[in-house]
Amino acid sequence: MYTATDKRCTLSELISHLKTGDCLAIGGGLSCREPMAALRELIRAGISDLTVIGSAHGIDVDMLCGVDVMAVSGESYVGFEHDFGMVVNFRRACEAGQVQARDNCCYTLVQQLRAAIMGLPFMPIRSVQGTSFMALHPEYKPMTCPFTGDKLVLVPALSPDVALLHAHYADNHGNLYIEGAPVADMLFAKAAKKTLVTVEKIISHAELQQKGITIPYFYVTSLCELPFGAHPTSCYPLYAYDRKHTEHYHQCAKQGAASFQADYLQHFVYDCTSHDDYLARVGGESRLSELQNWQHDWLRCYE
Amino acid sequence: MNKCSIAEAMIYQLELTIEDGGLGFHGYGSPLVQIALHLAKRTHAPNIILVAGATYAVNPTPVFLTPTSNDAAMAIGAECTLDITELFDLAASGRMSRMFLSGLQIDGFGHLNVSRLGVDCLSLQLAGGGGGCNLSCDAQHLTLWTAAHRTEIDTQGKRRYR
Incomplete structure (x- = not known):
């Protein structure tokens, strides 16, 4: 439980809570509200050997696979859907043996997190039986229900070392407000040992109460105010998904590991002196304004 | 003579499998299923509880389809929204009547x-199945679909998979 009255810190202080070898749960999902600025800082900090868990993700996990940051992927999906198709860095890292793919399933993950939240060693599920997941996860155990005789599977509690989230609003105390699909963020925050948060804007507690509190402060370890901290993923209604930037990212990744390093990571991660510098490099005020004003011509966002 | 694309024909065939009432869910990366559910909802299955993948929006009325599923455009007009826990709980308790899945290989x-691909030696890492491993067991009625057999042959003479 985190009871400090003021959780605010810098981005580097936030990421200093994360250690090499940690199990990291990344918030958001697919093209929505992923903590991208924090992940870029994580890469610059040289943290490695991470086990990364989550449900359905895209550029966030793929970018970590483009550098030597991850050892294990416990995601249920990593891809660009019908947008750009398969992600390249993830595939390359797995096929080279750099990252071990230990696929998870959405509900299996939910039940594992729930067990951790409730302080139980495991939770039962009915699904997964008859699939190859039982071989991929020898830690899952079959069980016959003592009440019904049904065949069930027990999945162990999962308490990530760190949950890394991006929220819309917070107060100094660490109460969070997330608008739209929360994905697994609330489960992550409650199950993790530490919850680190970047937030679009820190506002007064009175203002936050008017919006509603999605995650109470005592789950939150530290938070850092970072407008556009989810870019190039979306943070609706504040800004839309930056498809153009994601396409550029994908094209760089497709050219090979060395090209991705030189053409994308160097320019948008390593050479950035600050988050503001990154925002200037992705198009600055004019591009950010387009993403903020998605209501005016939403379809243009997908050109 | 009326003509339609293969995608439109697949949407129509998928739509015909959807009965009125109950809860129908589409996951992410499934635009044909997504449109089929909306088509069914707006024609012969107005009472289906349509839950959109990724946003978990209930009965949304999007005006266009985005290339990514977790987009606020997909949740426009929704009566309410669920979250990942509630949606999968509904399925686990037998209250998801319709679901659709696909894969690179289907036997x-x-x-x-x-x-x-590759048992002893990994030759192709795929994206993963999302919640399919759970929903293939928990959904009451499951339809498998694929568009891969209709993809064009590329310049090397190989099929492209989606």
């Missing part, structure tokens, strides 16, 4: 491969 028994 005659209906086994899907969404994980990898």
Whole structure:
């Protein structure tokens, strides 16, 4: 439980809570509200050997696979859907043996997190039986229900070392407000040992109460105010998904590991002196304004 | 003579499998299923509880389809929204009547491969199956679909998979 009255810190202080070898749960999902600025800082900090868990993700996990940051992927999906198709860095890292793919399933993950939240060693599920997941996860155990005789599977509690989230609003105390699909963020925050948060804007507690509190402060370890901290993923209604930037990212990744390093990571991660510098490099005020004003011509966002 | 694309024909065929009432869910990366559910909802199955993948929006009325599923455009007009826990709880308790899944490989028994090619040596890492491994067991009625057999042959003479 985190009871400090003021959780605010810098981005580097936030990421200093994360250690090499940690199990990291990344918030958001697919093209929505992923903590991208924090992940870029994580890469610059040289943290490695991470086990990364989550449900359905895209550029966030793929970018970590483009550098030597991850050892294990416990995601249920990593891809660009019908947008750009398969992600390249993830595939390359797995096929080279750099990252071990230990696929998870959405509900299996939910039940594992729930067990951790409730302080139980495991939770039962009915699904997964008859699939190859039982071989991929020898830690899952079959069980016959003592009440019904049904065949069930027990999945162990999962308490990530760190949950890394991006929220819309917070107060100094660490109460969070997330608008739209929360994905697994609330489960992550409650199950993790530490919850680190970047937030679009820190506002007064009175203002936050008017919006509603999605995650109470005592789950939150530290938070850092970072407008556009989810870019190039979306943070609706504040800004839309930056498809153009994601396409550029994908094209760089497709050219090979060395090209991705030189053409994308160097320019948008390593050479950035600050988050503001990154925002200037992705198009600055004019591009950010387009993403903020998605209501005016939403379809243009997908050109 | 009326003509339609293969995608439109697949949407129509998928739509015909959807009965009125109950809860129908589409996951992410499934635009044909997504449109089929909306078509069914707006024609012969107005009472289906349509839950959109990724946003978990209930009965949304999007005006266009985005290339990514977790987009606020897909939740426009929704009556309410669920979250990942509630949606999968509904399925686990037998209250998801319709679901659709696909995979890179599908055999005659209906086994899907969404994980990898190569048993001893990994030759192709796939994106993963999302919640399919759970929903294939928990949904009441499941339809498997694929568009891969209709993809064009590329310049090397190989089929492209989606």
